[in-house]
């Protein structure tokens with residue numbers, strides 16, 4: 557059982573390491589995730605766990621990984637991608653310089669891959685050959701590993717792709 561003081565320490569540490577603010581409405585979620593962390597680290601004493609989180613880089617990373625929320629989808633909030641195709645990319649193409657795109661919290665990769673598909677489509681649409689590179693980062697090392705692998709199970713009834721996105725052009729079916 558975590559007491560109020562321990563819960564506060566956990567929230568403080570998470571905020572200090574990665575700027576994630578967990579509000580007071582989520583004690584059950586925090587407790588559940590900390591119990592999983594205890595099981596993974598085999599450290600069942602909360603005070604020992606808290607001091608290890610501070611002093612041991614591997615456990616600190618496991619702590620961060622356990623408390624991030626990684627919800628993502630391909631073309632999540634699709635209007636952003638459409639706006640990129642309609643406004644940002646043509647304006648950037650006109651500058652005639654290489655374009656660098658940074659996706660700073662990429663989770664398992666669906667967002668940077670959606671950006672990549674949008675860029676490829678826009679290059680074709682506007683007949684542009686400007687080089688475009690995309691860098692994606694995330695503070696959670698587990699999701700980054702999945703993003704690097706780039707293997708996804710997609711339920712097309714749930715995940716809606718834009719009409720222009722030809723799945724066969726951008727994915728290899730396994």
Ligand SMILES: C[S@@+](CC[C@H](N)C(=O)[O-])C[C@H]1O[C@@H](n2cnc3c(N)ncnc32)[C@H](O)[C@@H]1O
Pocket residue numbers: 574575576624625626627628629632660661662663664667693694695696699
């Ligand atoms: C809800 S997901 C959103 C993923 C994607 N951007 C999307 O909208 O589909 C939030 C991601 O932000 C990451 N994150 C949280 N704090 C971060 C930080 N300080 N630096 C980099 N990534 C961070 C989490 O690990 C998580 O994978």
